[in-house]
Amino acid sequence: MDIKKLKELFLRFWHSKNGKVSLIRDVLVALFAVFIIIMILWSYTGQWLGTPMVAIESGSMMHANEPYGRLGTIDAGDMVLLVKVTKRNDIVTYCRAESQGRDDLKTYGKYGDVIVYRKYGDTTEDQIIHRAMCWVDVELNGTEKTYTIAEYGIYSNKTLYIPEIGLQENNRPVSPDWSHSGFITKGDNPYTNKECDQLGGICDEPIKMEWITGKARSELPWIGAINLFFNDLAGGAFWNKNVEVTVSNVQSDSVVCLIILLAVLISIPIALDLYDYYRTKKKQKI
16 A cells, blocks of 8 residues: 555544544544653653652651642642652752752752652552752771761761751761661651651661662642542542541642642633534524
């Protein structure tokens, strides 16, 4: 079959008024649009055949006094793109970014990159999304451990105390017992995440590179609440008291914004159909 005949068949298919053909055409167009979107997301994030975005379940990254709608920060119900990282230098820590004082090194309202990791590398555990605060080198000399945080110029075999990144407990120095080097991480929420993850019972060890599934980039506000709702529904959270209802963590203003967004998206095709109907009726009268 030559190109001319293929072109004729395609045009007949594209302009066909037959109901069944129109349905098939609409389905194919929708699938093609989804394919293009997925390819763009995979290309941008580098997460080929993986998950290019995640829905936020908790409020551990919330900031104090956020504006209505909570744009620009990571909140429960948001979705963020997950960019693949392969080496340590792919991640800019809070300390490194703050020392340079560059606004282009800020993400979600604060200095440094926000990373997503699985604690202890356990794939059965829920992923954690927190900010990379600094890198700590752990060395074992006989029975003595030393901790080096080069970004802060700290070398210690006893205690550590850096309040601004949560390396403290009740405003006192701490004596950690870490077994390997990695990132110190912490949630942005000043009320629920006062200590870093490695002291706050979230992940007792520094985060290894191989535990990290990506760093967060961009934000799709509110729509992740839909994902949380269906996950809760599938997991039986609404009738099982032992399962957390994650969608309840979504703040009320985010819910209102989501409803408005859905109303606008639904009204657009309805308005177009009404406009087309009005034009058709007007032509018939003429």
